[in-house]
Amino acid sequence: MPYWLRYLILILIILGIFFRFANLDHKVYWHDEAYTSLRISGYTKTEFVQKIFNGHETAVEFIQKYQRHNPQNSVIKTVQSLAAEEAQHPPLYYVMVRLWVQIFGDSVATTRSLSAIISLLAFPAIYWLCLELFESPTTAWISIALLTVSPLHVLYAQEARQFSLWTVTIFLSSATLLRAIRLRSNRLWGIYTVTLILGLYTFLFSIGVAIAHSIYVFSVANGRFTKTVKAYLVATITAFLGFTPWILIIMNTWNQVDKMTASAQARQSITNLIITWITNINFLFGDFWRYEPFLPDLDFPILRWGRFLTPFILILVVYSLIFIYRQTASRVWLFIFTLSGIPALAFILSDLLIGGQLSARVRYNIPSYIGIQLAVAYLLASQIIGAKLLNHKFWQLVTVTLISIGVISCTISSQAETWWIKGSYANPQIARIINQVEKPLLISSNYSLNIGDLLSLSHLLNSKVKMQLVIEPAKPKIVEGFSDIFLFNPSRKFKAELEKEYTLVGLFNKSRLWRLENKN
Structure with missing residues (x-):
């Protein structure tokens, strides 16, 4: 040679x-990777949705809790989570990364x-x-x-x-x-x-x-x-x-x-x-x-x-x-x-x-x-x-x-915050829009791939951001006190329901992010 x-x-x-x-x-921690963190935390998606998508205001830190190592949930919980909801993903890698974050952090x-x-x-x-x-x-x-x-x-x-x-x-x-x-x-x-x-x-x-x-x-x-x-x-x-x-x-x-x-x-x-x-x-x-x-x-x-x-x-x-x-x-x-x-x-x-x-x-x-x-x-x-x-x-x-x-x-x-391999590609720009306002509220539902995308988005949002998440067809009861109210990736029906009370202004990629404004 x-x-x-x-x-x-x-x-x-x-x-x-x-x-x-x-x-x-640097690159967005996207939908699928967020699910990796959910699995290694030992929680199931069902548990996450039941706790978070309840119509109440939720802090970003509380959503991130379901993506962190939880000492109370053992490796067995990780395997059980996969077996219950994502059996198409065998457990070897998830067990390895669960032990990895337990030692070195998450x-x-x-x-x-x-x-x-x-x-x-x-x-x-x-x-x-x-x-x-x-x-x-x-x-x-x-x-x-x-x-x-x-x-x-x-x-x-x-x-x-x-x-x-x-x-x-x-x-x-x-x-x-x-x-x-x-x-x-x-x-x-x-x-x-x-x-x-x-x-x-x-x-x-x-x-x-x-x-x-x-x-x-x-x-x-x-x-x-x-x-x-x-x-x-x-x-x-x-x-x-x-x-x-x-x-x-x-x-x-x-x-x-x-x-x-x-x-x-x-x-x-x-x-x-x-x-x-x-x-x-x-x-x-x-x-x-x-x-x-x-x-x-x-x-x-x-x-x-x-x-x-x-x-x-x-x-x-x-x-x-x-x-x-x-x-x-x-x-x-x-x-x-x-x-x-x-x-x-x-x-x-x-x-x-x-x-x-x-x-x-x-x-x-x-x-x-x-x-x-x-x-x-x-x-x-x-x-x-x-x-x-x-x-x-x-x-x-x-x-x-x-x-x-x-x-x-x-x-x-290596310099990009997202690339062709990533889903949730819009999340960095969406997060910047939300983070720049004084007291934001983000509303969304379990529509489509929103659960994983919201898990991903939580890594990019400031601690001042509150989320209000519901399971469709439920509609959130929005309280006053927020400088801006945003709507993330709504279904047509969910959007139509909110349009009865609010004017929706498209902010990003047509249906991806909206601002709610009072009609009066």
């Missing part, structure tokens, strides 16, 4: 660590820091996977280089959610599988079982990874029932038996799981899905051209031209998949294709046949993006040290360009 590449990778590792910990508390930065630390384990894990798959240290180091400044991986490393842990378990289970196949060691098959169990208890869609591994193992064995296939089946069956307790919980609470995932069930046109798929692949390598909605004060028009990099990245991805198919043994390209294709195909077919947008959710498709990243790393590693001077100079330029796109993207997004 050339010396310039070694120094570049060392610099990128340092940058990657910096980007993962820089401004950890600030936003501290809560997110566990994900950032876990994400660092992905560096040695992807290195090991590349050695097992490609038997090439150069490919392994290039993979690390791409991973360090990948906007997608950096952003999830800064979220109080389980996706950085899931990424690590995918790397570990895949590397262990390949090593167990190669060495035929019972001990390694046992380790594979453990990594698969960890993956399943981290995120439910690890089932897709297990299916991809199954197809790979049977394909490599040419459909024969070999000793390797037998060992794999024993390991996998054992892993799923270990996951059985949570499977039973999911089955018993399926109606709630279906309700909680309803936001991913809205049917999308094929055109919109294809555009989203292409956009999401770009986010694996760069996203700085997305700065305008999130950093409106940044006057740097040249960054807008980054969107024209989309065809370049797409061509590179497609060519890397073709290249790996033509240049590697079947055991290599089959692994890449199954890991990338099987989970993605399941979501795509579901969206096209049943309706929904599972295939458009970046976080659900992390295994597919890992496969793509491995293919691109192999292509670059194979070409930058090629025999022909002109050829490897060109691919060195491509490598530096691709890495530079990631560095620029991570630099810009």
Whole structure:
């Protein structure tokens, strides 16, 4: 490996660590992360709504109480909360972060820091996977280089959610599988079982990874029932038996799981899905051209031209998949294709046949993006040290360009208070509007995603802000004494009821925030 590449990778590792910990508390603590805090506090959403959405005035600090570590609620309460209301989220990460905040505190930065630390384990894990798959240290180091400044991986490393842990378990289970196949060691098959169990208890869609591994193992064995296939089946069956307790919980609470995932069930046109798929692949390598909605004060028009990099990245991805198919043994390209294709195909077919947008959710498709990243790393590693001077100079330029796109993207997004990965994107601006008045009251209901968004908003509001929250169709009894009364994201019916007594003035994003003014 050339010396310039070694120094570049060392610099990128340092940058990657910096980007993962820089401004950890700067971006909005959004809807899903607020639910993480609710779970680790040991409360259920039902308990929170019963206590807070009662029509009485409530201080912001009291809402934050339900997102803080509560010594009276044990780790068991966290698991019970998930089992009762969000069984689609297995408990491993939530137990880990619950213990983490118990020791180090429950600030936003501290809560997110566990994900950032876990994400660092992905560096040695992807290195090991590349050695097992490609038997090439150069490919392994290039993979690390791409991973360090990948906007997608950096952003999830800064979220109080389980996706950085899931990424690590995918790397570990895949590397262990390949090593167990190669060495035929019972001990390694046992380790594979453990990594698969960890993956399943981290995120439910690890089932897709297990299916991809199954197809790979049977394909490599040419459909024969070999000793390797037998060992794999024993390991996998054992892993799923270990996951059985949570499977039973999911089955018993399926109606709630279906309700909680309803936001991913809205049917999308094929055109919109294809555009989203292409956009999401770009986010694996760069996203700085997305700065305008999130950093409106940044006057740097040249960054807008980054969107024209989309065809370049797409061509590179497609060519890397073709290249790996033509240049590697079947055991290599089959692994890449199954890991990338099987989970993605399941979501795509579901969206096209049943309706929904599972295939458009970046976080659900992390295994597919890992496969793509491995293919691109192999292509670059194979070409930058090629025999022909002109050829490897060109691919060195491509490598530096691709890495530079990631560095620029991570630099810009690190300064933003929200980004494309976040929901609750409007909360920082809404909070600024509310905080600037003398004595504000914020009214809202349990409509749509308001519960999580209000949990998120509580991290941004000043202590002087009071909230009055109700369960629809109840209407709040508003008392006098407030300088300004705001209405957050009302349903049409709720808004119509208030308009009988007040004039509603839109302040932000049409239906998102209103000011109530007396008609007389």
